[in-house]
Amino acid sequence: MSEPRQSPDARGIEEEAAEWLIKRRDCEEWSEADQAALDVWLAQSWAHSTAFWRLEAVWGRADRLDALRQQEAPRGFAQMRRRVLPILIRAAAGVAALAVVGVPASMMLLQPELKATYTAPLGGRQTITLRDGSQIELNTNTVVRVAETSGERKVWLDKGEAYFTVKHDASRPFVVIAANGRITDLGTKFFVRRDANRLEVALVEGSAQFDENLGRKTARSALLSPGDVVVATASSLSVTKQNGRVLKDKLGWRHGVLIFDNTPLVEVAAEFNRYNRTKLVVEGDAAAETGIGGTFPANDVAAFTRVAQGVLGLKVKNNGTDFVISQ
Amino acid sequence: MAETPETDRGMASSLGPGPATSEVKAWFVREVLPLEPLLIRFFRRSGRTDVEDLRQDVYMRVCDAAMEQIPHPAKPFVLAVARNLLIDRVRREHIVSIEAVENLDALNIATDDPGPDQNLMAREELRRLQLALDKLPRRLRAPVVMRKIDGLSRREIAQRLGVSEKTVEKQLTQGVRALADILYGESTDIGSKS
Numbered sequence: 001m002s003e004p005r006q007s008p009d010a011r012g013i014e015e016e017a018a019e020w021l022i023k024r025r026d027c028e029e030w031s032e033a034d035q036a037a038l039d040v041w042l043a044q045s046w047a048h049s050t051a052f053w054r055l056e057a058v059w060g061r062a063d064r065l066d067a068l069r070q071q072e073a074p075r076g077f078a079q080m081r082r083r084v085l086p087i088l089i090r091a092a093a094g095v096a097a098l099a100v101v102g103v104p105a106s107m108m109l110l111q112p113e114l115k116a117t118y119t120a121p122l123g124g125r126q127t128i129t130l131r132d133g134s135q136i137e138l139n140t141n142t143v144v145r146v147a148e149t150s151g152e153r154k155v156w157l158d159k160g161e162a163y164f165t166v167k168h169d170a171s172r173p174f175v176v177i178a179a180n181g182r183i184t185d186l187g188t189k190f191f192v193r194r195d196a197n198r199l200e201v202a203l204v205e206g207s208a209q210f211d212e213n214l215g216r217k218t219a220r221s222a223l224l225s226p227g228d229v230v231v232a233t234a235s236s237l238s239v240t241k242q243n244g245r246v247l248k249d250k251l252g253w254r255h256g257v258l259i260f261d262n263t264p265l266v267e268v269a270a271e272f273n274r275y276n277r278t279k280l281v282v283e284g285d286a287a288a289e290t291g292i293g294g295t296f297p298a299n300d301v302a303a304f305t306r307v308a309q310g311v312l313g314l315k316v317k318n319n320g321t322d323f324v325i326s327q
Numbered sequence: 328m329a330e331t332p333e334t335d336r337g338m339a340s341s342l343g344p345g346p347a348t349s350e351v352k353a354w355f356v357r358e359v360l361p362l363e364p365l366l367i368r369f370f371r372r373s374g375r376t377d378v379e380d381l382r383q384d385v386y387m388r389v390c391d392a393a394m395e396q397i398p399h400p401a402k403p404f405v406l407a408v409a410r411n412l413l414i415d416r417v418r419r420e421h422i423v424s425i426e427a428v429e430n431l432d433a434l435n436i437a438t439d440d441p442g443p444d445q446n447l448m449a450r451e452e453l454r455r456l457q458l459a460l461d462k463l464p465r466r467l468r469a470p471v472v473m474r475k476i477d478g479l480s481r482r483e484i485a486q487r488l489g490v491s492e493k494t495v496e497k498q499l500t501q502g503v504r505a506l507a508d509i510l511y512g513e514s515t516d517i518g519s520k521s
Contacts, residue, residue, distance in 0.1 A: 010379040018500040026474060026499055027481055027492075049348075050355065050386035054363075057356045058507040065456050065475040129450055255353075297349060 009047070016041075017051035021059060032318070035302070067118065067128065119143045120160070123275045123299050125253070134174060137163040139193075139253045140275045140298070161193035163254060168206070181232055184209040190224075191251065201230040202247055212237060258298045262291040265308075265325065276301045283326040287314060290327075351393045358401035359389060363511035366409055373413060378512075381416070385409050459509040463502060470495050471502040 020038050024030055042049045120126040120138035128136045130148060138144060142160025146153075150172070155164075157178035166174045168187030176183040178192050179199045188206035192199070201210055203224040210230050211221040220237055222230065227241050252259035258271050266288035269280035275298040282288045290312060296304050305323045308314045317324045366385060370378045388408050389398070398404035463471060473484045481499075485492045 010383040013383070014379070014504055015500070018504045021503060022496055022499045027496060046387040046390045047383050049352070050390055051383065053352055053355055054360060054386075054511075055503050055507055057360055058510055059503050061452070061510070062456060062471070062475045062503075062506060064453055065460065065472075066478060067453060068457070068476050 010051075013045075013047050014051045014055070017048065017055050020052060021055050025056075025059060063124065063126065066126075067116070115145070115147050117143065117145045122277060125256070132169065132172070133167045135165040137165075137254055139163075157192050157194050159194055161191065161253070163189070163191040163251060165189050166206075179232070180213050181230070182211045182213055184211070197233055199230075199232040201232075202242070202250065203228045204247055204251075210239075252295065253298055256298055257295050259295050260292045262293050264288060265290040265292055265314075268292045268304075269325070272296075272298070272301055272304060275299055278302075279322045280305070281322050281324045283324055287325055287327040290314065348394075350397060351390055354393060354397050354401065355386070355390060359386065359405055360511065362402060362405050366405070367512045369406075369409060370413070375413075375416075381409075381412060384412055388412065455510065459506055462509050463505055467498050467502040467505055470498040471506070474499060 020041065023034065024038065042052055118126060118128050118136070118138060120140060120142045122141045124138075124140060126138045128138070128144075128146070130136070130146065130153065132148075132153065134153065136144060136146070136155065139161040142162060143158040144160075144162055145156045145158065148154075153169075153172055153174045155162075155174075155176045157176060164174075164176065164185070166185040166188045168174075168185065174185040174188075176185075176192055178194045178201075181192070181199045181201060183190065183192065183201055186207045186209065188208045189204040190202060190206075190208055191204070192201050194200075201224070203226055205226055207226075208224045209221060210224055212232060222228070222239050224230065224239070227243065227247065229240050229242050229247075231238050231240075249259040249261060253275075258268075258275075260268055260271075263271075266282050269282050273279045278301050280301060292312075294307070296307070301323060305316045305318075305325070308325055309316045315326045317326075363382065366382055367378055370381050375381060385405065385408050389401075389405055392398065392404075392408075460468060460472065469488060470484050473479045473487065474481075479487070481492050481495050485495045488495065
């Protein structure tokens with residue numbers, strides 16, 4: 001090449017950035033020392049950080065490719081069939097009988113595109129766009145299954161949390177099933193969060209119907225308007241009105257952040273622990289009740305502990321696997 | 328939080344949470360990176376072969392400026408930086424090619440079409456990723472597919488391919504770079520209908 005000033009620099013830096021990225025994202029061993037070394041490298045130059053960010057963005061985009069993982073039988077399908085099929089059949093009663101008998105086979109073999117399982121790993125997020133344009137954003141550690149038929153769109157939230165933006169279609173109801181709850185959209189944006197013993201549904205826009213399924217009967221139901229938050233536990237069901245800011249804070253994860261407003265440290269820790277392998281452990285009641293406010297990257301526990309230490313004056317001990325916070 | 332002036336940027340040290348840096352990063356990923364096809368095209372049409380180098384310089388300059396204040400909207404700013412950079416280079420090399428520099432405006436207009444709606448974009452995104460995957464050399468494609476579609480670990484990929492984990496790591500390293508070049512550099516049809 002007769003290039004007057006072909007700098008080897010950019011390519012060399014990019015190679016280094018790629019090595020860092022793959023080591024961090026795709027290799028099993030990644031220590032605190034590695035992270036510190038990467039931080040130093042990134043801070044050395046904009047050339048380093050922009051090269052890294054660029055590749056990181058591409059590699060993150062490539063995570064979407066897992067939407068193509070369909071040929072593989074959805075994990076836990078047998079179990080799902082036992083648990084969900086009765087509901088499905090019941091739900092489909094009003095739909096063509098064909099849909100009912102055809103479901104199991106078509107899900108797996110005949111029309112695999114009708115049925116898909118999507119997951120977001122611990123600390124990850126994923127946005128799914130259905131063929132009708134409706135979107136589902138998965139938060140950390142989340143599994144949903146989606147079945148689209150000509151008469152209905154149905155999503156099972158097996159675990160985790162998801163934000164739904166539904167294209168309303170009166171002839172094809174959009175139904176979300178999570179634990180004992182069933183949400184039927186009437187043109188809507190809402191999120192559903194499923195924890196071990198608790199289900200939370202919050203309506204951001206539009207309207208939706210919430211039904212609680214206990215056994216074969218719909219136990220309770222509510223027509224939700226924007227700002228309504230349903231919290232269902234084994235023993236209780238409540239609907240409260242929250243202002244827009246509270247809902248927005250709860251949805252910080254869509255942008256990769258956790259937003260707290262005078263939230264007790266123990267709850268803050270529980271939130272971070274949904275996103276990270278390195279856990280936050282809070283010791284002592286006084287520390288547990290310390291109120292935390294602010295916006296933090298969900299995937300950066302270390303950054304949070306630095307704030308806890310530097311700003312709040314709490315003690316932070318890193319025992320290798322966890323951060324232990326105490327007063 | 329103490330700054331570290333010995334680096335080439337006014338970025339908080341790695342120990343600082345550096346909200347400013349994270350904002351710059353978010354802005355960079357969201358608004359600057361999508362302009363890369365345009366930048367690459369601009370530099371190529373100007374007859375440059377040191378495209379990666381120029382691209383890197385643009386990124387460094389815009390992030391440096393963004394540490395002061397994040398430019399909104401990003402596009403005219405980034406393009407102005409690119410244009411100035413090219414003028415600098417051209418001057419330094421004593422090659423007069425004003426014509427090439429002016430082409431930027433034409434390119435700019437061509438990409439000002441309102442983008443497709445979000446849903447189309449999401450579907451389009453998957454299609455683009457698939458196409459990019461298809462363009463990867465076979466040697467790199469297999470490990471990337473196993474990692475991203477099948478969700479296998481480095482160890483599992485190594486076992487399936489019968490190579491060492493180190494080799495898989497190297498292939499993924501090359502894979503992400505190739506993917507970036509395909510997605511950003513060559514996808515010149517994106518965002519432009521001309």
